[in-house]
Amino acid sequence: MPGCYTDLDLSPNPLELARQIRAAGAGYLDLTSSNPTQQGLLFPAEILQQAAEGYWATRRYQPDPRGNPHARAAIVDYYATRSPALALDPEAIFLTASTSEAYSLLFALLADPGDNLLAPCVTYPLFEYLAALRNIELRSYDLIEAEGWRIDADSLRVAADERTRGVLIISPHNPTGAIIDAALPALTQLGLPIICDEVFAPFHYAAPPAPPLAALHPELPVFTLNGISKLFALPDLKLGWIALNAAASHYAPRIELLNDTFLGANGLTQSLLPHLFAHGMPFVQQMIARVRRNIERACSLLHDHPYLHLHPPAGGYYLFPSVSGWDDEEALALHLINQGVLVHPGFYYGDVPGCHLLISALTDPQVFDVGLAILADHKRW
CATH class of the missing domain: 3.90.1150.10 (Aspartate Aminotransferase, domain 1)
Structure with a gap:
């Protein structure tokens, strides 16, 4: 079949x-x-109601392949508060319907059928299904449980070949909770684009909050993924984003076209985002x-x-x-x-x-x- x-x-x-x-x-x-x-x-209903009030009176369909400018500005402000701060350009933010959609767009951006991406051997069961949609191979790199599920640098290097197009990283990791708190020389040596999922960034226990990986590796193209599903407990309102660091900026025109093809993020939720950041913490x-x-x-x-x-x-x-x-x-x-x-x-x-x-x-x-x-x-x- x-x-x-x-x-x-x-x-x-x-x-x-x-x-x-x-x-x-x-x-x-x-x-x-x-x-x-x-x-x-x-999430407090009154905050959502207040955030939505201004939308209904001025509602217009004004599609932007990058997303609502005010929402993107709020995301830039959010990353400026992280430790260390991550400086982003609003034009380097792309709003999507979810982080899953963001992954799908980036898989299409980076890899052709038959290419491969490196993914942790222990992870949430999502990547294999998204990779199958593009006929992309996933190659596993190991995590060392005895060392707090640290990425095995040798395993990472060995997994890469001439058809490897990027590395998938989750920090804090799902499900082990491992946090990458310093630059990884193996990533610099590979020189590959990184897709970093940090949807659990606010949640920390035995370590300080996870730093943005893009701040640890400014020399590499890093696509940072996040959204309101975990951050504000709003999985039903469906909004995620891709944030490009400066080294990834040359990918922006093609991401714009990819995102414009679907325009998955709805206008109401995009309009809510500045209010959520201002009052939801x-x-x-x-x-x-x-x-x-x-x-x-x-x-x-x-x-x-x-x-x-x-x-x-x-x-x-x-x-x-x-x-x-x-x-x-x-x-x-x-x-x-x-x-x-x-x-x-x-x-x-x-x-x-x-x-x-x-x-x-x-x-x-x-x-x-x-x-x-x-x-x-x-x-x-």
């Missing part, structure tokens, strides 16, 4: 089938959700506090646990503990759903050595505490 995804088994996997059965019966505690709107984290701090509280709770409960080994993440809002005593992650996840707790097995996130589980620290604290207590009770293992 021609077309995309024809070689995939799209039927429900065993854990999903078990989840459905449990949901229809005794129920379960979900420790995997990354959807803030399902975890009681709703106290809510962001509430989310950060929720995640920090849950991570601290997990570190306390799982300290010296005989089977679950949790190292405090540098950032992000996931926990990715390793597990001893189990070789089959799927069997472990199925065992735990039968105990009433839904977690994700590590293999959902790539070729992860050993046995791992994913837990979301964004979870409602009451649910998180009860679910984590079940996990911490080693007699249930």
